[in-house]
Amino acid sequence: MNHLLKAENISYNIDKGKPILSNISFELNKGEILGIAGESGSGKTTLGKIIAGLITPSEGKITFAKSPGWENTKVSPIQILFQNNGETLNPFRRIDSVVKEALKLRNGVIINPEEEADKIFLSLDLKENLRKRKGYELSGGEQQRGALARLLAVKPVLLILDEPFSAQDPDSQYNFLDLFKKINSQRGVTLICISHNLRILKELCNNLLIIYRGSIVERGKCATIFNNPSHPYTRFLFKADNYKLSHDEFRNEPYNIQEPD
Numbered sequence: 001m002n003h004l005l006k007a008e009n010i011s012y013n014i015d016k017g018k019p020i021l022s023n024i025s026f027e028l029n030k031g032e033i034l035g036i037a038g039e040s041g042s043g044k045t046t047l048g049k050i051i052a053g054l055i056t057p058s059e060g061k062i063t064f065a066k067s068p069g070w071e072n073t074k075v076s077p078i079q080i081l082f083q084n085n086g087e088t089l090n091p092f093r094r095i096d097s098v099v100k101e102a103l104k105l106r107n108g109v110i111i112n113p114e115e116e117a118d119k120i121f122l123s124l125d126l127k128e129n130l131r132k133r134k135g136y137e138l139s140g141g142e143q144q145r146g147a148l149a150r151l152l153a154v155k156p157v158l159l160i161l162d163e164p165f166s167a168q169d170p171d172s173q174y175n176f177l178d179l180f181k182k183i184n185s186q187r188g189v190t191l192i193c194i195s196h197n198l199r200i201l202k203e204l205c206n207n208l209l210i211i212y213r214g215s216i217v218e219r220g221k222c223a224t225i226f227n228n229p230s231h232p233y234t235r236f237l238f239k240a241d242n243y244k245l246s247h248d249e250f251r252n253e254p255y256n257i258q259e260p261d
Contacts, residue, residue: 002029002030002065003027003028003029003030003065004028004029004030004032004064004065004157004158004190005027005028005051005062005063005064005065005158006026006027006028006062006063007024007025007026007027007028007051007060007061007062008025008060008061008062008063009023009024009025009059009060009061010023010024010025010047010050010057010059010060010061010062011023011024011057011058011059011060012043012046012050012055012057012058012214013058019214020043020046020214021043021046021047021050021057021214021215022213022214022215023060023215024047024060024211024214024215024216025060025216026209026216026219028158028190028192029190030065030190031184031188031190032190032191032206032207033180033181033184033190033191033192033193033204033205033206033207034191034192034193034205034206034207034208034209035192035193035194035195035201035204035205035207035208035209035222036048036192036193036194036195036208036209036211037195037196037198037201037208037209037210037211037237038196038210038211038212038237039196039212039237040196042211042212042213042214043211043213043214044194044211045083045162045163045194047194047211048080048160048162048192048194049080050062051078051158051160051192052076052078052079052080052160053076053078054080064077064078064158067157070157073105073106073154074105075105075106075154076156077156077157077158078156078157078158078159078160079151079154079156079158079159079160080151080159080160080161080162081144081147081148081151081159081160081161081162081164082147082162083162083163083164083166085135085140085143085144085146085147088147088150088151089135089143089146089147089150090135091134091135091136092134092135092136093134093135094131094132094133094134095126095130095131095132095133095134095135095138095146095149096117096121096131096132098135098146098149098150099117099120099121099146099149099150099153100113100114100117100153102150102151102153102154103116103117103153103154105153105154106153106154106155116153117131117149117153120149120152120153121149123152123182123183123186123187124145124148124149124152124179125145125179126142126145126146126149130142130146140168141168141172141176144164144176148179148183152183152187152189156189157189157190158189158190158191158192159183159189159190159191159192160191160192160194161180161191161192161193161194161195162194163194163195163196164176164180164193164195165177165195165197165200166195166196166197173197173200177200177203177204180193180204181204191204193205198226198237198238201222202222202226205222206221206222207219207220207221207222208220208221208222208225210225210231210233210234210237212231212233217231217233217234218230218231218233218234226238
Protein backbone atom coordinates (compact mmCIF):
# COMPACT_ATOMS: atom_id res chain seq x y z
CA MET A 1 0.00 0.00 0.00
CA ASN A 2 1.09 3.56 -0.66
CA HIS A 3 1.56 6.05 2.12
CA LEU A 4 -1.08 8.79 2.14
CA LEU A 5 -0.05 10.65 5.27
CA LYS A 6 2.96 10.77 7.57
CA ALA A 7 2.99 12.40 11.01
CA GLU A 8 6.47 13.13 12.33
CA ASN A 9 7.17 14.05 15.96
CA ILE A 10 3.95 16.00 16.44
CA SER A 11 3.72 17.95 19.70
CA TYR A 12 1.18 20.53 20.78
CA ASN A 13 1.40 22.76 23.84
CA ILE A 14 -0.94 25.32 25.40
CA ASP A 15 -1.11 27.37 28.58
CA LYS A 16 2.54 28.31 28.98
CA GLY A 17 3.91 25.11 27.56
CA LYS A 18 1.43 22.58 28.98
CA PRO A 19 1.73 19.55 26.67
CA ILE A 20 -1.41 18.19 24.98
CA LEU A 21 0.45 15.97 22.48
CA SER A 22 4.02 14.72 22.73
CA ASN A 23 6.13 13.29 19.93
CA ILE A 24 3.35 11.65 17.90
CA SER A 25 4.57 9.77 14.82
CA PHE A 26 2.70 7.36 12.55
CA GLU A 27 2.00 6.58 8.89
CA LEU A 28 -1.34 6.15 7.18
CA ASN A 29 -1.82 4.12 4.00
CA LYS A 30 -4.25 4.85 1.18
CA GLY A 31 -7.50 2.96 1.69
CA GLU A 32 -6.79 2.25 5.35
CA ILE A 33 -9.21 2.74 8.25
CA LEU A 34 -7.19 3.84 11.26
CA GLY A 35 -8.68 3.98 14.75
CA ILE A 36 -7.45 6.35 17.45
CA ALA A 37 -8.58 5.50 20.99
CA GLY A 38 -8.01 6.91 24.45
CA GLU A 39 -9.87 8.48 27.33
CA SER A 40 -11.35 11.98 27.25
CA GLY A 41 -8.59 14.58 27.38
CA SER A 42 -5.94 12.28 25.94
CA GLY A 43 -5.42 14.53 22.89
CA LYS A 44 -7.31 12.52 20.26
CA THR A 45 -9.41 15.37 18.88
CA THR A 46 -6.47 17.78 18.96
CA LEU A 47 -4.51 15.32 16.83
CA GLY A 48 -7.42 15.08 14.38
CA LYS A 49 -7.54 18.87 14.03
CA ILE A 50 -3.78 19.00 13.40
CA ILE A 51 -4.09 16.33 10.70
CA ALA A 52 -6.94 18.29 9.09
CA GLY A 53 -4.84 21.46 9.15
CA LEU A 54 -7.19 23.33 11.48
CA ILE A 55 -4.49 23.97 14.08
CA THR A 56 -0.71 24.10 13.78
CA PRO A 57 1.46 21.77 15.86
CA SER A 58 4.00 23.30 18.24
CA GLU A 59 6.58 20.91 16.83
CA GLY A 60 6.75 18.32 14.07
CA LYS A 61 5.00 18.12 10.73
CA ILE A 62 2.28 16.36 8.75
CA THR A 63 3.15 15.27 5.21
CA PHE A 64 0.21 14.50 2.92
CA ALA A 65 0.71 12.81 -0.44
CA LYS A 66 -0.24 14.90 -3.46
CA SER A 67 -3.68 14.03 -4.78
CA PRO A 68 -4.35 14.46 -8.51
CA GLY A 69 -7.07 17.00 -9.27
CA TRP A 70 -6.67 18.93 -6.04
CA GLU A 71 -4.04 21.41 -7.20
CA ASN A 72 -6.34 24.38 -7.81
CA THR A 73 -9.30 23.74 -5.53
CA LYS A 74 -10.47 25.98 -2.69
CA VAL A 75 -11.06 23.11 -0.28
CA SER A 76 -8.82 20.56 1.40
CA PRO A 77 -8.64 16.87 0.42
CA ILE A 78 -8.77 16.19 4.17
CA GLN A 79 -12.21 16.71 5.70
CA ILE A 80 -13.39 16.17 9.29
CA LEU A 81 -16.80 15.12 10.59
CA PHE A 82 -17.05 16.85 13.95
CA GLN A 83 -18.80 15.40 16.97
CA ASN A 84 -20.96 18.54 16.92
CA ASN A 85 -22.71 18.57 13.54
CA GLY A 86 -23.36 22.29 13.97
CA GLU A 87 -19.72 22.86 13.03
CA THR A 88 -20.41 21.33 9.60
CA LEU A 89 -24.05 22.25 8.90
CA ASN A 90 -25.71 25.64 8.98
CA PRO A 91 -28.88 24.87 11.00
CA PHE A 92 -30.87 27.51 9.08
CA ARG A 93 -30.11 26.25 5.55
CA ARG A 94 -31.68 23.39 3.64
CA ILE A 95 -29.57 20.27 3.38
CA ASP A 96 -29.85 20.02 -0.41
CA SER A 97 -28.70 23.64 -0.80
CA VAL A 98 -25.66 23.07 1.43
CA VAL A 99 -24.63 19.95 -0.49
CA LYS A 100 -25.01 21.58 -3.93
CA GLU A 101 -22.87 24.49 -2.79
CA ALA A 102 -20.19 22.04 -1.62
CA LEU A 103 -20.30 20.30 -5.00
CA LYS A 104 -19.41 23.59 -6.68
CA LEU A 105 -16.49 24.14 -4.29
CA ARG A 106 -14.87 20.88 -5.32
CA ASN A 107 -15.85 20.56 -8.96
CA GLY A 108 -16.36 24.12 -10.16
CA VAL A 109 -19.07 23.99 -12.83
CA ILE A 110 -21.01 20.71 -12.71
CA ILE A 111 -23.34 19.63 -15.47
CA ASN A 112 -26.08 18.17 -13.27
CA PRO A 113 -25.81 19.16 -9.60
CA GLU A 114 -29.22 17.64 -8.84
CA GLU A 115 -28.10 14.23 -10.07
CA GLU A 116 -24.77 14.43 -8.24
CA ALA A 117 -26.48 15.43 -5.00
CA ASP A 118 -29.06 12.65 -5.38
CA LYS A 119 -26.30 10.04 -5.68
CA ILE A 120 -24.76 11.23 -2.43
CA PHE A 121 -28.11 11.33 -0.62
CA LEU A 122 -29.01 7.84 -1.81
CA SER A 123 -25.65 6.43 -0.71
CA LEU A 124 -26.31 7.85 2.79
CA ASP A 125 -29.96 6.74 2.86
CA LEU A 126 -31.06 10.35 3.40
CA LYS A 127 -34.72 10.31 2.38
CA GLU A 128 -36.04 12.82 -0.15
CA ASN A 129 -38.36 14.53 2.34
CA LEU A 130 -35.39 15.20 4.64
CA ARG A 131 -33.24 16.83 1.98
CA LYS A 132 -35.54 19.87 1.80
CA ARG A 133 -35.38 20.47 5.54
CA LYS A 134 -33.11 22.83 7.40
CA GLY A 135 -30.48 21.50 9.74
CA TYR A 136 -32.35 22.33 12.95
CA GLU A 137 -35.40 20.41 11.71
CA LEU A 138 -33.50 17.10 11.64
CA SER A 139 -32.78 14.57 14.38
CA GLY A 140 -29.22 14.00 15.55
CA GLY A 141 -28.71 11.01 13.27
CA GLU A 142 -30.25 12.83 10.29
CA GLN A 143 -28.02 15.84 10.95
CA GLN A 144 -25.00 13.56 10.94
CA ARG A 145 -26.00 12.13 7.57
CA GLY A 146 -26.52 15.65 6.26
CA ALA A 147 -23.08 16.68 7.50
CA LEU A 148 -21.58 13.60 5.84
CA ALA A 149 -23.33 14.47 2.57
CA ARG A 150 -21.74 17.92 2.61
CA LEU A 151 -18.28 16.45 3.24
CA LEU A 152 -18.63 13.75 0.57
CA ALA A 153 -19.70 16.36 -1.96
CA VAL A 154 -16.12 17.65 -2.11
CA LYS A 155 -14.84 14.08 -2.71
CA PRO A 156 -12.31 13.96 0.14
CA VAL A 157 -9.25 11.75 -0.05
CA LEU A 158 -9.12 11.44 3.74
CA LEU A 159 -12.11 11.73 6.08
CA ILE A 160 -11.56 12.13 9.83
CA LEU A 161 -14.44 10.99 12.04
CA ASP A 162 -14.41 12.64 15.48
CA GLU A 163 -16.45 10.56 17.96
CA PRO A 164 -19.09 9.74 15.30
CA PHE A 165 -20.90 7.21 17.51
CA SER A 166 -21.09 9.13 20.78
CA ALA A 167 -24.67 10.39 20.37
CA GLN A 168 -26.08 7.25 18.75
CA ASP A 169 -28.11 4.40 20.22
CA PRO A 170 -26.71 0.86 19.62
CA ASP A 171 -28.76 0.23 16.45
CA SER A 172 -27.76 3.58 14.94
CA GLN A 173 -24.12 2.96 15.83
CA TYR A 174 -24.03 -0.18 13.73
CA ASN A 175 -25.92 1.50 10.89
CA PHE A 176 -23.24 4.18 10.79
CA LEU A 177 -20.54 1.51 11.10
CA ASP A 178 -21.82 -0.09 7.89
CA LEU A 179 -22.11 3.32 6.26
CA PHE A 180 -18.47 4.20 7.00
CA LYS A 181 -17.33 0.84 5.65
CA LYS A 182 -19.17 1.58 2.39
CA ILE A 183 -17.64 5.06 2.16
CA ASN A 184 -14.23 3.41 2.48
CA SER A 185 -14.80 0.49 0.11
CA GLN A 186 -17.10 2.01 -2.53
CA ARG A 187 -15.81 5.58 -2.62
CA GLY A 188 -12.18 4.79 -1.87
CA VAL A 189 -12.01 7.27 1.00
CA THR A 190 -9.30 6.68 3.59
CA LEU A 191 -10.68 7.03 7.14
CA ILE A 192 -9.40 7.98 10.56
CA CYS A 193 -11.92 7.23 13.30
CA ILE A 194 -11.39 8.90 16.68
CA SER A 195 -13.50 7.20 19.33
CA HIS A 196 -13.65 5.83 22.85
CA ASN A 197 -16.02 3.09 21.62
CA LEU A 198 -13.59 0.18 21.42
CA ARG A 199 -16.13 -2.37 20.23
CA ILE A 200 -16.98 -0.24 17.21
CA LEU A 201 -13.31 0.42 16.45
CA LYS A 202 -12.65 -3.31 16.53
CA GLU A 203 -15.36 -3.84 13.89
CA LEU A 204 -14.41 -0.86 11.72
CA CYS A 205 -10.65 -0.38 11.69
CA ASN A 206 -7.63 -2.11 10.18
CA ASN A 207 -5.11 -0.54 12.54
CA LEU A 208 -5.27 1.16 15.91
CA LEU A 209 -3.40 3.80 17.90
CA ILE A 210 -3.86 3.97 21.67
CA ILE A 211 -3.14 7.43 23.13
CA TYR A 212 -2.53 8.13 26.80
CA ARG A 213 -1.78 11.63 28.10
CA GLY A 214 -0.84 12.86 24.63
CA SER A 215 1.49 10.01 23.67
CA ILE A 216 1.04 6.85 21.63
CA VAL A 217 1.47 3.92 24.01
CA GLU A 218 0.42 1.14 21.64
CA ARG A 219 -0.08 0.71 17.90
CA GLY A 220 -0.66 -2.12 15.46
CA LYS A 221 -3.27 -4.26 13.78
CA CYS A 222 -6.65 -4.14 15.49
CA ALA A 223 -6.90 -7.91 15.79
CA THR A 224 -3.44 -8.16 17.34
CA ILE A 225 -4.07 -5.44 19.92
CA PHE A 226 -7.49 -6.74 20.92
CA ASN A 227 -6.24 -10.32 21.22
CA ASN A 228 -3.02 -9.49 23.03
CA PRO A 229 -2.71 -5.91 24.32
CA SER A 230 0.84 -5.22 25.42
CA HIS A 231 0.54 -1.91 27.30
CA PRO A 232 -1.09 -1.74 30.76
CA TYR A 233 -3.16 1.28 29.73
CA THR A 234 -4.61 -0.64 26.77
CA ARG A 235 -5.53 -3.48 29.10
CA PHE A 236 -7.11 -0.93 31.45
CA LEU A 237 -9.25 0.47 28.59
CA PHE A 238 -10.39 -3.00 27.52
CA LYS A 239 -11.34 -3.94 31.08
CA ALA A 240 -13.20 -0.66 31.54
CA ASP A 241 -15.06 -1.18 28.26
CA ASN A 242 -16.19 -4.62 29.44
CA TYR A 243 -17.05 -3.46 32.98
CA LYS A 244 -14.41 -5.80 34.45
CA LEU A 245 -12.37 -3.35 36.52
CA SER A 246 -11.89 -4.19 40.17
CA HIS A 247 -12.35 -1.50 42.80
CA ASP A 248 -8.57 -1.18 43.22
CA GLU A 249 -7.98 -1.03 39.48
CA PHE A 250 -10.60 1.66 39.11
CA ARG A 251 -8.96 3.74 41.84
CA ASN A 252 -5.34 3.22 40.83
CA GLU A 253 -5.36 2.81 37.07
CA PRO A 254 -4.45 4.38 34.74
CA TYR A 255 -2.70 7.00 36.83
CA ASN A 256 -0.08 4.63 38.23
CA ILE A 257 0.73 3.07 34.85
CA GLN A 258 4.39 2.58 34.17
CA GLU A 259 5.79 2.25 30.69
CA PRO A 260 7.04 -1.28 29.90
CA ASP A 261 10.81 -1.69 29.89
